[in-house]
Amino acid sequence: MEIFWYIIIAVVLIAFFILDGYDFGAGIIHLFFAKKEEDKEVITKSAGLFWDSNEVWLVAAGGMLFMAFPTFYASVFSGFYLPLIIVLWLIVFRAIGLEFRGQFNYQMWKDIWDKSFGISSLLLALFFGIALGNIARGVNLGGVENGTSTYEAHFFFLPLWNSSFSPLAENPGVIDWFTIIIGLIAVITLAIHGANWIILKTNASIIEQLKSIIFKLNTTLLILTIFSLIVWEIVNPNALDNFVKKPYLIVFPILYLTGITGLFFVKKFKKETTSFLFSSLVIFGGISSSLASMFPAILPSSNNINPSLTIYNTTTNAYGLSVASYWGIVGLILIVFYGIIQKRLRKGKIDQMDYGH
Amino acid sequence: MLFYDRLQFAFTITFHYIFPQLTMGLSLIIVYFKWQFLRSKIEKYNHAAKFFMKIFAINFTMGVVTGIPMEFQFGTNWAKFSELTGSIIGQTLAMEGMFSFFLESSFLALFIFGEKLMGQKLHFLTGFLVFLGSWASGYFILATNAWMQHPVGYEILDNGKFVLENFSELFKNPWLIPAFLHNQVASLVTSSFVVASIGAFYILRKKNLEYGQLFLKTGVVFGVVSSILIVFPTGDWNAKNVAKYQPAAFAAMEGIFETETTGSEIVLVGQPNMVEKKLDNKIAVPNVLSFLTYQDWNKQILGMDKFKKEELPTNIPALYYAYHIMVGLGTVFIGIMSLAAFFLWRKKLYRLKPLLWTIMFLVPFPYIANITGWYVAELGRQPYLVYKLLKTTEGVSPTVSSGNTLFTLLGFVALYMLLGLLFLVLVGKTIHQGPKHKTH
Numbered sequence: 001m002e003i004f005w006y007i008i009i010a011v012v013l014i015a016f017f018i019l020d021g022y023d024f025g026a027g028i029i030h031l032f033f034a035k036k037e038e039d040k041e042v043i044t045k046s047a048g049l050f051w052d053s054n055e056v057w058l059v060a061a062g063g064m065l066f067m068a069f070p071t072f073y074a075s076v077f078s079g080f081y082l083p084l085i086i087v088l089w090l091i092v093f094r095a096i097g098l099e100f101r102g103q104f105n106y107q108m109w110k111d112i113w114d115k116s117f118g119i120s121s122l123l124l125a126l127f128f129g130i131a132l133g134n135i136a137r138g139v140n141l142g143g144v145e146n147g148t149s150t151y152e153a154h155f156f157f158l159p160l161w162n163s164s165f166s167p168l169a170e171n172p173g174v175i176d177w178f179t180i181i182i183g184l185i186a187v188i189t190l191a192i193h194g195a196n197w198i199i200l201k202t203n204a205s206i207i208e209q210l211k212s213i214i215f216k217l218n219t220t221l222l223i224l225t226i227f228s229l230i231v232w233e234i235v236n237p238n239a240l241d242n243f244v245k246k247p248y249l250i251v252f253p254i255l256y257l258t259g260i261t262g263l264f265f266v267k268k269f270k271k272e273t274t275s276f277l278f279s280s281l282v283i284f285g286g287i288s289s290s291l292a293s294m295f296p297a298i299l300p301s302s303n304n305i306n307p308s309l310t311i312y313n314t315t316t317n318a319y320g321l322s323v324a325s326y327w328g329i330v331g332l333i334l335i336v337f338y339g340i341i342q343k344r345l346r347k348g349k350i351d352q353m354d355y356g357h
Numbered sequence: 358m359l360f361y362d363r364l365q366f367a368f369t370i371t372f373h374y375i376f377p378q379l380t381m382g383l384s385l386i387i388v389y390f391k392w393q394f395l396r397s398k399i400e401k402y403n404h405a406a407k408f409f410m411k412i413f414a415i416n417f418t419m420g421v422v423t424g425i426p427m428e429f430q431f432g433t434n435w436a437k438f439s440e441l442t443g444s445i446i447g448q449t450l451a452m453e454g455m456f457s458f459f460l461e462s463s464f465l466a467l468f469i470f471g472e473k474l475m476g477q478k479l480h481f482l483t484g485f486l487v488f489l490g491s492w493a494s495g496y497f498i499l500a501t502n503a504w505m506q507h508p509v510g511y512e513i514l515d516n517g518k519f520v521l522e523n524f525s526e527l528f529k530n531p532w533l534i535p536a537f538l539h540n541q542v543a544s545l546v547t548s549s550f551v552v553a554s555i556g557a558f559y560i561l562r563k564k565n566l567e568y569g570q571l572f573l574k575t576g577v578v579f580g581v582v583s584s585i586l587i588v589f590p591t592g593d594w595n596a597k598n599v600a601k602y603q604p605a606a607f608a609a610m611e612g613i614f615e616t617e618t619t620g621s622e623i624v625l626v627g628q629p630n631m632v633e634k635k636l637d638n639k640i641a642v643p644n645v646l647s648f649l650t651y652q653d654w655n656k657q658i659l660g661m662d663k664f665k666k667e668e669l670p671t672n673i674p675a676l677y678y679a680y681h682i683m684v685g686l687g688t689v690f691i692g693i694m695s696l697a698a699f700f701l702w703r704k705k706l707y708r709l710k711p712l713l714w715t716i717m718f719l720v721p722f723p724y725i726a727n728i729t730g731w732y733v734a735e736l737g738r739q740p741y742l743v744y745k746l747l748k749t750t751e752g753v754s755p756t757v758s759s760g761n762t763l764f765t766l767l768g769f770v771a772l773y774m775l776l777g778l779l780f781l782v783l784v785g786k787t788i789h790q791g792p793k794h795k796t797h
Contacts, residue, residue, distance in 0.1 A: 070443020
């Protein structure tokens with residue numbers, strides 16, 4: 001039952017990053033590459049029409065995590081207190097940028113909310129990557145100092161950074177050079193994904209330019225990925241053991257690499273969806289590989305005193321999990337069903353859509 | 358540590374609840390307008406439905422962006438509480454996300470964008486599903502709160518964790534249905550006042566007169582019904598529940614310091630004096646409280662003197678005031694709305710300027726009544742998070758220092774001030790443009 005909920009939550013979380021990921025990415029592209037007002041407008045619309053129905057996946061993932069792995073929820077949310085609250089603020093900023101931009105028709109107003117949308121999208125992508133980096137690196141569970149725990153074994157607190165910015169310190173902060181690398185990987189991945197979304201959903205004048213940008217970003221992504229794997233081994237020596245012990249898990253990294261490989265052919269694809277599917281594959285492969293590398297742990301401990309948090313030591317009673325699986329399956333079917341209706345209703349390019357009001 | 362955590366939760370939830378209390382009630386009024394249009398084919402009803410859906414959408418966006426922090430604050434600020442009770446409240450909160458939030462957000466988008474595509478009957482259906490989603494949302498949140506007020510269906514393990522033992526008990530909780538109905542009717546009061554107030558504004562400004570009259574009429578009719586339902590039966594039912602399950606909170610909110618030998622008086626006015634343990638400047642009517650609570654003029658009601666200090670709510674004056682403000686405002690609402698309904702029936706309302714001005718300016722007060730109502734529930738439950746079982750002091754995050762909490766609290770205050778300002782500008786703009794305005 002723990003594994004069942006683990007997979008469900010992982011799928012919902014990945015769905016969130018694929019769905020909301022494209023509007024984060026659209027924000028990043030918007031910030032750096034959209035120069036003309038028509039492009040800016042259509043890009044904000046391509047995100048603005050969808051962000052709220054995408055963000056409900058985050059709410060669903062949060063709720064299910066709370067129910068199925070309450071100890072993990074409590075530990076991680078209080079341990080990453082500051083970055084999490086900052087992420088919440090950024091989510092608010094981004095949303096108001098998207099919603100309020102079109103409300104008044106003068107340039108200064110639009111510029112303010114464009115920047116708010118772009119910068120918060122960029123920072124959110126960075127923070128999500130940094131979060132993944134923290135989980136990959138592991139944290140000092142129990143707040144161990146000189147061999148004794150400061151808190152209960154499953155609690156911790158991370159400052160935003162410490163003076164060394166080193167992941168190898170006894171008490172690394174949220175932001176260190178390793179997590180920054182993972183953060184950059186996330187930014188680039190979502191930028192590619194967002195660019196694909198813009199190509200798919202709009203007739204913006206920068207589409208051809210975006211294809212070359214995707215190619216360049218993808219090259220950077222490949223280099224950074226290889227580099228991050230090497231440093232990951234240094235930061236967390238057991239990082240890749242799972243793939244040796246359970247070779248079938250290799251399928252996830254292979255999916256990731258397939259995605260990257262596919263993206264190199266971005267200019268050759270006949271259908272715009274193909275490229276979008278490849279960047280979705282990168283997101284799926286990236287997150288699932290990270291999760292698979294530590295399974296059944298979900299938050300590795302960086303000290304030898306307190307054990308890692310796993311799906312088994314953070315879960316609740318079997319009755320709660322099994323009763324939730326009934327409504328959980330019904331709920332998921334409904335969610336997918338709503339999603340399909342929505343996407344079908346707003347299929348095609350945004351520029352040609354009749355907003356009907 | 359505890360103080361800033363409580364302040365942050367109180368601030369963020371108070372601000373958040375400005376929005377859902379309107380959307381829940383308003384969705385019902387929108388469904389009513391849309392249904393009137395389907396029935397009569399008169400265009401103005403359709404414009405009215407779409408106009409209020411615009412207002413709904415602004416409120417919904419605000420509700421979403423201020424609601425996501427609520428879910429996450431359980432983990433960030435109340436980690437111990439989340440760890441100990443996640444098995445139970447995680448169920449209802451996750452169901453809220455999956456069954457109501459998704460429903461509401463998906464069909465709101467369809468309602469706004471899909472009228473031409475779907476035809477009128479399907480458009481009505483999407484409006485109805487938005488209503489259903491928003492009420493289901495209220496239901497699951499109230500189920501969560503009901504469990505904290507009156508825990509059921511749980512088992513406590515040796516390590517102090519609450520685990521779910523019986524799922525259906527969560528929904529058969531005797532606290533749930535009265536609280537849910539009271540809350541939903543209260544949100545209908547807010548929405549009726551908003552609709553009536555916009556109507557009064559249009560009439561007084563001599564603009565959009567046709568809509569002004571429609572809104573005022575609809576707001577007054579919904580308003581008079583909901584203002585009465587809020588007192589009886591739902592308010593009455595809730596008060597009896599508090600008297601039964603949380604007698605200490607009941608004594609505190611009614612301001613009964615000393616147990617009387619026979620029936621208890623009902624306090625109308627007075628200020629709690631916590632030093633001398635009495636009410637200053639008290640005006641009270643003898644025996645009425647006993648009658649209202651137990652239908653027996655002479656039934657004894659326990660005062661605060663009969664409870665140990667640690668059983669009593671921690672902030673008695675705040676609880677007392679919150680309760681009396683709610684009840685006082687509720688009484689005013691019945692008065693004004695009945696008066697308006699009477700003149701509506703006599704066909705004089707649209708010309709009665711003093712009453713129109715009153716209705717227009719009354720609009721903040723149902724918000725205050727709704728929020729103080731929630732304060733009654735939450736302050737009454739103190740010093741516990743889970744009544745009698747888990748203290749508020751035991752629920753906070755063990756690793757988050759008060760300096761960090763103050764930092765995030767200040768950030769939320771600043772951000773929400775900005776949000777509030779934008780919200781007012783947007784709603785003002787929508788009202789100014791009026792129901793016949795076509796484009797975005």
